[in-house]
Amino acid sequence: MDPVSLELPHTLRGPQATAGYGPTTRTTQPIVTGTSVVAFKYKDGIMMAADCLASYGSLARFRNENRLMKVNETTVLGVSGDMGDFQHMKHKLEDVMTHEYDMDDGQALGTKSVYKCLSNIMYGRRTNINPLWNSFIVGGVDGGERVLGYVDLYGTTYMADSLATGFGKHLAVPILRRRVEGRADEITEEEAVAIMDDCMRVLLYRDCRAFNKLRRAKVTAQGVEISEPYSLATNWSYAESIVGYGV
Amino acid sequence: MTSIGTGYDLSVSTYSPDGRVFQVEYAQKAVDNSGTAIGLRVKDGVVLAVEKIKHSRLLVPQSNRRIMTAGKHIGVASAGWMSDTRHLVKRARDEAHNYHSVYKADIPAKIIAERMGMYVQAYTLYSSVRPFGVSTILACVDKDGPQLYMVEPSGQFVGYRGCAAGKGKQVAKTEIEKLKLEELTVREAVKEAARIIYAAHDEAKDKLFELELSWVCAESGMLHAHVPQDVLADAIQHAERSLDEDDDDEMEDEDL
Numbered sequence: 001m002d003p004v005s006l007e008l009p010h011t012l013r014g015p016q017a018t019a020g021y022g023p024t025t026r027t028t029q030p031i032v033t034g035t036s037v038v039a040f041k042y043k044d045g046i047m048m049a050a051d052c053l054a055s056y057g058s059l060a061r062f063r064n065e066n067r068l069m070k071v072n073e074t075t076v077l078g079v080s081g082d083m084g085d086f087q088h089m090k091h092k093l094e095d096v097m098t099h100e101y102d103m104d105d106g107q108a109l110g111t112k113s114v115y116k117c118l119s120n121i122m123y124g125r126r127t128n129i130n131p132l133w134n135s136f137i138v139g140g141v142d143g144g145e146r147v148l149g150y151v152d153l154y155g156t157t158y159m160a161d162s163l164a165t166g167f168g169k170h171l172a173v174p175i176l177r178r179r180v181e182g183r184a185d186e187i188t189e190e191e192a193v194a195i196m197d198d199c200m201r202v203l204l205y206r207d208c209r210a211f212n213k214l215r216r217a218k219v220t221a222q223g224v225e226i227s228e229p230y231s232l233a234t235n236w237s238y239a240e241s242i243v244g245y246g247v
Numbered sequence: 248m249t250s251i252g253t254g255y256d257l258s259v260s261t262y263s264p265d266g267r268v269f270q271v272e273y274a275q276k277a278v279d280n281s282g283t284a285i286g287l288r289v290k291d292g293v294v295l296a297v298e299k300i301k302h303s304r305l306l307v308p309q310s311n312r313r314i315m316t317a318g319k320h321i322g323v324a325s326a327g328w329m330s331d332t333r334h335l336v337k338r339a340r341d342e343a344h345n346y347h348s349v350y351k352a353d354i355p356a357k358i359i360a361e362r363m364g365m366y367v368q369a370y371t372l373y374s375s376v377r378p379f380g381v382s383t384i385l386a387c388v389d390k391d392g393p394q395l396y397m398v399e400p401s402g403q404f405v406g407y408r409g410c411a412a413g414k415g416k417q418v419a420k421t422e423i424e425k426l427k428l429e430e431l432t433v434r435e436a437v438k439e440a441a442r443i444i445y446a447a448h449d450e451a452k453d454k455l456f457e458l459e460l461s462w463v464c465a466e467s468g469m470l471h472a473h474v475p476q477d478v479l480a481d482a483i484q485h486a487e488r489s490l491d492e493d494d495d496d497e498m499e500d501e502d503l
Contacts, residue, residue: 091351095344102316102340104473 030082030133032056034067035209036168037078038199039137040180041146041161042187045220046139048076049196051204052229053211054083060211068217070224072097074140075111076217077118080165081134081153089132092121111140111147111219115157123155131155135165140219146184164199167207172199189218201232260374270378271371274400277327277380282456283415283447284313284326285423286384287440288395288408292433292464293386295324296440298415298448301455314461314473318343320353320387322461322471326413327381327400335383338366356387356394360404368402382412386471388463415447422446433464437474441482442489458483 032054039048054062067086069077071093079086096117100109109117115138125131131153138149149159161184162176179195180187187195196216204210212234217226255261256269263269282298297313313332314324317339325332342362346354363383370378378400385396397412398404408428411419422443431439437460444458460474460482474482 091348095348098319098344098347101319101470104312104316 026130027082027085027133030085032061032083033209034065034080034083034086035207035211036164036166036172036203037067037080037135037137038164038168038172038176038196038203039078039139039148040163040176040192040195041148041184042180042189042192043185044189045141045218046076046146046148047189047192047196047216047218048078048137048139049200049214049216050078050080051200051211051214053209053213055209058208063211063213064229066215066226068215068226069093070217070226071114071138071140072109073223074108074142074219075114076139076219076224076226077114078137078139078165078217079134082132085132085134089118089121089134089136093118110142111138112142114138114140115147115149115151119149119151119155119157122151122153126153126155137163137165139217140224141221144221167210168199168203171202171206175199175202192218197232201234204232204234258374259371259376259378268371271401274378274380278382278400278412279414279416281326281328281413282313282453283411283413283419283444284324284382284384285411285419285440285443285447286324286386286395286397286407286409287423287426287428287431287436288386288393289428289431289433289436291393292388292436292462292466293322293393293395294433294436294440295322295384295386295459295461296444297324297326297459298413298444299457299459300453301457304455308457312459314459316471317359318347318354319470320389320463321356321359322386322463324384324386324459324461325381326384326416327379331379331381332383335363335367335379335381339363339383339385342366353389355389355391356385356396357406359387360385360396360398360406363398364402364404366402367398367400371400371402384410384412386461386463388469393463411443411447414452415444415449418447419443433462433466434478437462437478438482438485441486445483445486445490446493458486 034054037050050067052065053060054065067079069090071077133153135152140147148163150163151157162180164172200214204212212231213229215227215229255263259268259270282300284297287294295314299313315336317323323336323339342359343354367379370376383398387394395407396404397410409423426439441458448456460479462474463471
């Protein structure tokens with residue numbers, strides 16, 4: 001066969017075409033993964049954080065990955081789960097943004113639309129029983145309104161003033177419930193940073209796939225800002241006094 | 248064209264006895280009937296300008312764009328049939344997207360010019376199709392700096408420092424040749440481009456027209472964008488003033 005038209009298993013479409021290669025197979029587990037994303041609304045917009053680690057199982061394989069993506073001038077995307085699937089989604093979103101730019105109609109795709117687009121893709125993939133193994137948080141300011149939405153590999157979506165993915169759902173959400181919910185309009189940027197760092201610190205202490213090199217993003221009316229990687233001050237001497245820890 | 252009506256001008260798949268393909272030449276004529284389009288490649292970017300002839304006062308300003316974007320960083324200005332242009336712009340977008348999805352990098356100007364050239368050329372080969380009645384000017388800044396290409400109905404694509412197509416191409420080319428393109432900045436080039444379009448405009452043939460101006464430069468984030476309203480207004484003012492000055496000069500000459 002001419003090498004250019006040679007079909008490889010992953011380029012084939014539909015179950016019948018793969019007969020020669022055995023049964024159709026799907027992703028059954030993520031491979032290179034990112035852990036939690038934490039995000040919440042505050043006075044001037046939304047804040048989001050994620051660390052820079054992409055794990056290979058329990059191995060801290062890639063320690064300088066960016067899991068926060070600037071989608072457009074008003075939207076950021078935080079990612080946990082399979083990094084390969086994220087890169088695929090990233091390219092898809094870039095294509096969407098290029099298409100919008102080419103239209104040149106003076107209309108920008110708002111955060112809500114990006115969220116809708118993303119959740120439709122995720123729901124479509126799970127419906128074809130071929131999900132992208134991720135949990136995403138979309139955050140931004142759309143027409144003066146703060147928007148924060150969650151979507152995962154099942155196509156589940158929900159919106160709230162504070163959100164987290166992965167371990168963050170167990171460890172950061174209780175903190176955010178106490179310190180953010182109902183107060184989103186009062187929290188200053190300074191306080192938001194303090195809350196975020198506290199959440200990320202707890203995750204760092206308790207989540208074995210977390211990493212002390214993280215980025216923080218904020219979206220305000222002025223646009224998107226993603227910080228350079230930074231580290232949190234930690235104190236591991238507590239560990240010895242915790243009953244049942246280690247040993 | 249003495250050979251017209253001899254039967255050799257009906258198909259692109261037949262040469263005339265003196266070795267010409269008339270349909271391609273007629274396509275070129277379709278381009279020559281269109282409002283002028285020019286491109287200037289200067290030291291820090293590329294500028295595109297189009298004389299958009301309007302057939303009615305009722306048209307919404309800035310509608311029916313003749314300069315379009317293909318894949319964020321490439322500008323396409325055209326002279327000729329707008330319906331053909333839209334088809335070619337769609338093709339250019341598809342090519343840019345295809346290249347990006349394969350290489351995860353923006354398509355270089357040379358490659359997109361070549362691919363567009365090949366596509367247009369294919370329409371000069373078969374009796375079942377007609378050649379495109381457009382010349383497209385591609386503007387882009389890539390790793391080799393500012394780039395400007397023009398693809399003609401024959402499929403010929405050539406890189407230029409400055410180029411022109413359409414009704415006023417002779418006037419425009421003479422004016423472009425006078426410029427020191429490698430010394431100009433885009434800000435200056437925008438004004439020159441506006442002046443040239445105004446100079447190439449023939450008031451006797453077409454009364455109504457609108458200037459379209461776009462650029463790819465640091466100010467537009469190395470993306471292709473129409474120039475901001477204030478820059479456009481400045482350029483138009485500059486163009487009108489220099490036209491008036493020329494008229495005054497001519498009158499003085501007559502007085503002498």
